[in-house]
Amino acid sequence: xxxxxxxxxxxxxxxxxxxxxxxxxxxxxxxxxxxxxxxxxxxxxxxxxxxxxxxxxxxxxxxxxxxxxxxxxxxxxxxxxxxxxxxxxxxxxxxxxxxxxxxxxxxxxxxxxxxxxxxxxxxxxxxxxxxxxxxxxxxxxxxxxxxxxxxxxxxxxxxxxxxxxxxxxxxxxxxxxxxxxxxxxxxxxxxxxxxxxxxxxxxxxxxxxxxxxxxxxxxxxxxxxxxxxxxxxxxxxxxxxxxxxxxxxxxxxxxxxxxxxxxxxxxxxxxxxxxxxxxxxxxxxxxxxxxxxxx
Amino acid sequence: xxxxxxxxxxxxxxxxxxxxxxxxxxxxxxxxxxxxxxxxxxxxxxxxxxxxxxxxxxxxxxxxxxxxxxxxxxxxxxxxxxxxxxxxxxxxxxxxxxxxxxxxxxxxxxxxxxxxxxxxxxxxxxxxxxxxxxxxxxxxxxxxxxxxxxxxxxxxxxxxxxxxxxxxxxxxxxxxxxxxxxxxxxxxxxxxxxxxxxxxxxxxxxxxxxxxxxxxxxxxxxxxxxxxxxxxxxxxxxxxxxxxxxxxxxxxxxxxxxxxxxxxxxxxxxxxxxxxxxxxxxxxxxxxxxxxxxx
Numbered sequence: 060x061x062x063x064x065x066x067x068x069x070x071x072x073x074x075x076x077x078x079x080x081x082x083x084x085x086x087x088x089x090x091x092x093x094x095x096x097x098x099x100x101x102x103x104x105x106x107x108x109x110x111x112x113x114x115x116x117x118x119x120x121x122x123x124x125x126x127x128x129x130x131x132x133x134x135x136x137x138x139x140x141x142x143x144x145x146x147x148x149x150x151x152x153x154x155x156x157x158x159x160x161x162x163x164x165x166x167x168x169x170x171x172x173x174x175x176x177x178x179x180x181x182x183x184x185x186x187x188x189x190x191x192x193x194x195x196x197x198x199x200x201x202x203x204x205x206x207x208x209x210x211x212x213x214x215x216x217x218x219x220x221x222x223x224x225x226x227x228x229x230x231x232x233x234x235x236x237x238x239x240x241x242x243x244x245x246x247x248x249x250x251x252x253x254x255x256x257x258x259x260x261x262x263x264x265x266x267x268x269x270x271x272x273x274x275x276x277x278x279x280x281x282x283x284x285x286x287x288x289x290x291x292x293x294x295x296x297x298x299x300x301x302x303x304x305x306x307x308x309x310x311x312x313x314x315x316x317x318x319x320x321x322x323x324x325x326x327x328x329x330x331x332x333x334x335x336x337x338x339x340x341x342x343x344x345x346x347x348x349x350x351x352x353x354x
Numbered sequence: 355x356x357x358x359x360x361x362x363x364x365x366x367x368x369x370x371x372x373x374x375x376x377x378x379x380x381x382x383x384x385x386x387x388x389x390x391x392x393x394x395x396x397x398x399x400x401x402x403x404x405x406x407x408x409x410x411x412x413x414x415x416x417x418x419x420x421x422x423x424x425x426x427x428x429x430x431x432x433x434x435x436x437x438x439x440x441x442x443x444x445x446x447x448x449x450x451x452x453x454x455x456x457x458x459x460x461x462x463x464x465x466x467x468x469x470x471x472x473x474x475x476x477x478x479x480x481x482x483x484x485x486x487x488x489x490x491x492x493x494x495x496x497x498x499x500x501x502x503x504x505x506x507x508x509x510x511x512x513x514x515x516x517x518x519x520x521x522x523x524x525x526x527x528x529x530x531x532x533x534x535x536x537x538x539x540x541x542x543x544x545x546x547x548x549x550x551x552x553x554x555x556x557x558x559x560x561x562x563x564x565x566x567x568x569x570x571x572x573x574x575x576x577x578x579x580x581x582x583x584x585x586x587x588x589x590x591x592x593x594x595x596x597x598x599x600x601x602x603x604x605x606x607x608x609x610x611x612x613x614x615x616x617x618x619x620x621x622x623x624x625x626x627x628x629x630x631x632x633x634x635x636x637x638x639x640x641x642x643x644x645x646x647x648x649x
Binding site: 167183184185186187188189190191192193194196217218220226228232233235236239240241246247248249250251252253255256257262 | 462478479480481482483484485486487488489491512513515521523527528530531534535536541542543544545546547548550551552557
């Protein structure tokens with residue numbers, strides 16, 4: 060069977076090009092370029108890297124950005140003040156608060172204080188609820204990326220049985236809702252599985268599209284996959300390997316080698332969902348600058 | 355097989371008693387009784403009946419209520435003014451806008467203007483999103499009623515396979531999310547089916563708990579039900595019947611006579627989910643008066 064390897068990198072580049080063209084035309088019309096702000100609290104190395112790569116991605120498509128770097132000692136009140144400032148600031152179309160926050164700050168409280176109209180991470184409950192109710196919304200990065208990958212890879216979802224493994228707030232739960240909505244590139248019958256699911260294999264074997272978002276290396280094995288299924292691997296794990304130059308390799312929630320022999324389409328790790336998530340943020344920022352979600 | 359007929363009327367009465375006791379104890383402590391307001395626009399007979407029965411239910415448990423009756427000619431702007439007034443009014447703990455609204459008013463716009471902290475119908479996206487993200491929220495009446503029926507009938511949901519038929523914003527979609535959450539009386543594996551689902555019977559036959567919310571008389575037939583399943587019938591339909599005193603009888607989405615022979619538990623229509631929905635509104639109003647959801 061010939062298999063379609065879904066090239067997340069290529070699709071992400073294609074979307075970036077589309078965004079760049081649109082931003083360029085805004086600037087041509089003397090409109091302001093979209094602007095993304097990021098708040099980062101403390102010195103967490105991974106967070107610094109993420110924010111830097113988001114800035115770089117913005118730059119590559121003409122979106123301007125700014126970073127508010129606050130010391131780890133910032134109080135919750137001080138952070139809320141910055142949030143309230145950005146909620147009002149007309150120059151900022153959308154912004155993100157890089158997680159995790161220091162322990163003395165209530166993360167939930169901060170996320171709830173973000174103006175939903177500027178919540179380009181799609182983490183505020185108003186955006187989650189709008190999506191669920193079929194209203195325009197900022198979609199969270201990973202499920203948004205999955206929707207784009209499926210659409211642009213011409214993988215039919217309507218009337219298909221999608222099985223999602225993992226019910227996290229940022230991936231499994233929202234993608235299960237998105238794919239079941241009455242909408243183009245959705246309309247699937249969706250089963251959401253998780254740690255309490257019994258007879259998981261009986262269920263995954265029914266999947267036309269299987270989405271693995273469990274966070275366990277190689278959890279999805281070939282015996283769990285129906286021949287001809289599409290397999291989307293959301294996991295990304297570093298596995299130590301002294302034989303590799305970097306001392307590790309990256310892998311996902313799916314046993315790629317074996318599953319690829321049965322699937323009709325599959326996302327690799329790395330190079331599948333990964334490159335799509337940052338693109339989702341750019342898409343949301345562009346939408347925010349056009350004021351089309353909240354009007 | 356002996357079957358458990360889930361008595362929605364009895365369970366609703368039990369919850370009403372609990373609410374009445376709690377309200378009485380608030381009054382004993384010289385606290386204000388919870389107050390529910392309702393806005394009704396125009397003369398729709400069914401709407402008048404619904405609002406009257408909500409007022410009556412409030413009274414039966416000691417919740418005070420008020421009704422804003424506006425003429426059908428009310429403009430959107432005027433209605434928004436009433437909504438903004440109730441959003442601020444400290445005497446009103448929660449309120450509802452009775453639907454449908456006249457055609458010249460944008461229903462969505464009105465619902466989005468309701469302060470989520472007073473949205474005891476649970477229709478605002480912020481409440482939908484909070485529920486989805488596992489945060490405290492006002493739950494919409496019917497799914498809230500289903501959760502209570504299952505819990506109080508001691509029907510285990512954890513690790514069970516729930517199949518929901520129908521993906522409406524007010525029943526199918528929210529109940530599918532609620533039952534799959536990592537929470538007590540939830541933790542189910544849920545499949546959400548709808549008009550685009552293929553091989554529906556193959557899926558419903560896997561259901562330990564089958565929830566019918568399609569809106570079609572007798573849609574769920576015995577051959578679709580696994581022996582021993584719990585069947586929850588959300589439908590309510592008037593079927594003309596000259597042989598009956600009223601000229602009609604009430605029935606649901608489930609072929610009750612035949613399905614009851616296979617199920618281990620079932621909700622009748624009427625007397626199943628129906629009586630629970632008004633109780634959900636009372637529960638939300640009590641919660642609103644305690645300011646426990648939004649604090």
